[in-house]
Amino acid sequence: MGRLLFHLLVAAMMVFLLAPVLLVIPMSFSADRVLAWPPSGFSFKWYVAMMQERGLAEAARNSVILAVIVTAATLAIALPAALALDRWQFAGRDAVLALLTAPLLLPTIVLALALLIIFVGAGLLGTWPGLMLAHMLVTLPYGVRVLSTALSTLPPSVEEAAASLGAPPAAVFRRITLPLMVPGLVATCAIVFLVSFDEVVISLFLVGPHLVTLPVALFRYVESRTDPMVAAVSTLLVVFSLAIVLVLDRAVGLRRAVGK
């Protein structure tokens, strides 16, 4: 009896947890003009409206391009950093790792404000380079962490074995280290892409009239209106994120990728 109650409680909590993400989907097909439950009819009109909303389409395009650039840049900077931290024993190593991870520990609102003030002075407000740097503030720590974990789970001694067989350091990296890091690299790409794509608070502070990202556009839309169009966008975003995770799992297996 107690077991049954416990299981019911767990089920109830899980429903609570997943409710908003799931309920957005039927709402997106609502035929109503406003957010109302239950929807009076089934309609695709909000999807149509979404495609026609120019601001949203442009913001979506910006978010994708930005996320791709940020992912590439993060990988290019985090990989060497992770290598150096894993291979080089030096006095301040733990401090450097802590410093590189620190941005994740602070509230995004504070980081956003700090960046806003500096960016205004440097003329980076509402610019692509500015936004890219701002996103890297939060994506670099993830990159360094995930890649460090990937490096630490390499099979022991394989690099030494390769060296003993005549491979100079560059060949060891190219033929042994890199191929074995592929799951970690893929995981980093997926995580960094999603973090940048979904990033809202910092972007909110730093966007400009000519450069808006999708989360910010959505935020402003929700602030001013409450109609089911956001549900349509949200449904697509949920499907999109799910697709990325599924591809990741198919390609390298979720557990292997996260290194646990």
Next chain:
Amino acid sequence: MTDAHLVLDHLEKRFGAGPPAVASLSLEVRRGELLGLLGPSGCGKTTTLRMIGGLADATAGHIRVGGRDVTSLPPHLRDMGIVFQNYALFPHMNVAGNVAFGLEMRKRPKAEIAQKVERALAMVHLEGFGHRKPRELSGGQQQRVALARALVIEPAILLLDEPLSNLDAKLREEMRGEIRDIQKRLGITTIFVTHDQVEALAMCDRIAVMRAGELEQVGTPFEIYENPATPFVADFVGRINRLEGVRDAAGDIVAGSLRLRAARAGAAGKVTVMIRPHRIHIAEGAIGPEWNDAAGTIRRATYVGDVLSCAVECDGTVLTVERHTHPGQPIPREGEAVRLAWRISDTMAFEA
């Protein structure tokens, strides 16, 4: 040694303050010799091997191969084959790819690589395994791939870091013979690191016993076993009885309740007496002058099929006595009174 192939010259490895991991080690290995580095964990044998292979930098000293100083060469230029304790096979390549790797690094033509890989796999009895992945292989098979991979490049020196310790007992014995055969056939100078003294005795031409970063003794298995240079070596290799005693001016030694004489004369003072259990016999009849003797009672008799081991208490001092079993020979009972005898020439005494 004029035909020394590998020379370690006052090799030293320090990690920070504290005692060194390897202290001023000097050793010469003949061409084609199989030398064992034997010792307990932490004695520095693996560190020494890693320095020879270039995987660890020596703090001081030199390493010479065929007269050439390789001390400052990185591992990929040393032309040595290394077999790691956990085999370190490349998981993302198949067996053939693993074995071919060293040859690819040497930019050999494809046809030559294919042919040599095939021959190497045949040598370790893994013909046809080329397409398998390492994770599909058993421990023993992985070990043979690791061996093939190290040998196919025809290195000047072969380094084996406890390659058999992850295998079960039966497989270990089998591989011992196989490695030995291959090594002799190729005539390749080999260093073999192990903590298993039976393995070292069985396989090696000579053994270097190490302890706390230093060499205790270098010699053939026979020399190490029969004439250990220190109590540590005597104790580490094979089973042994160990007694503390005092030698007087006349050369007699009193150890516990026993009076005995040792094989070699020495100064008066404290000594450590050591006697191999299988050199002690349960005496029947008269005991000659070249024998030490003691009276005792059987405390425990252990029968393990081929060997009978008895713990005999002689007035407070316990000696272990071993002998091979024979059909018809009765097993001594607990409490039985016996007389023990062993040759004076089998009695080792080390000054403290």
Next chain:
Amino acid sequence: MPIASRIALALLLPAMLVNLAVFLLPMGNLALLSFREANAGGAMLEGVTLATWGKMFSDIFYAQLVLDSVVIALSITVLTLLCSYPIALFIYRAPDRWKNILIVACISPLLVSAVVRTYGWMVILGDRGIIAAMLRGLGMERAPRMVFNTTGVVVGLVEILMPYMILALIAGFGRLNASLEEAASSLGARPFAVFRRVVLPLTLPGIMLGCLLAFVLAVSSFITPKLLGGGRVFLLATEIYDQAIVTLNWPVAAALSIVVLVIFGFALMLYGRLARAVA
């Protein structure tokens, strides 16, 4: 394999430069900014001054703000714990096959933007939303207001923070295992006693970690209070935004940010003391 110090330094440099440019420099600047003052139009006045901090401590509005934020964050933390604990316990005891699926299911909401999840709550809690419809179906005349007020913010934040709490709990459950509960039962303890005397104490590290995480995230949360609060819920994060973007009083915004960081620091210190006491 070790690599030469110079190469390692070169590899680390880009990351350190980025960190300097977008983290250390801005944060340092922010801290200093709280010692400046701005006039009504948002222009920065010359000179270092304690006037802004003076305003912080003297104006009752800010004291109320901090108090509200902390109290709400604490209630959210407790509620999140109550909702997450059963799930975490269930997952922890589940066979490996199910464990992974369940954990993925619990983390999956994190894949979706906070804006989307908050919007989802507006759908559910709105005046014409799902809960209201259910309550009307049960006979209630007019459903209570659940959006654009503190209730909405609390409910929304609890759900948003649950994945973090669940993960932290599971991570901290390490010392618990089935054989301990079985041992207690065999010694005569009834289910509730087993829970109180064995399960709860052993899961305490996870509980503390989860609460720390939930609290710091709640006290600095912005999106959900802003959207679900409808501009009527004043918390530290929303005030920072308003001061920075609307009022353009950066020194005040900076000072408020420092206050948030100080609250963080206190929470961390408290956690450290408690964690050591429990270990």
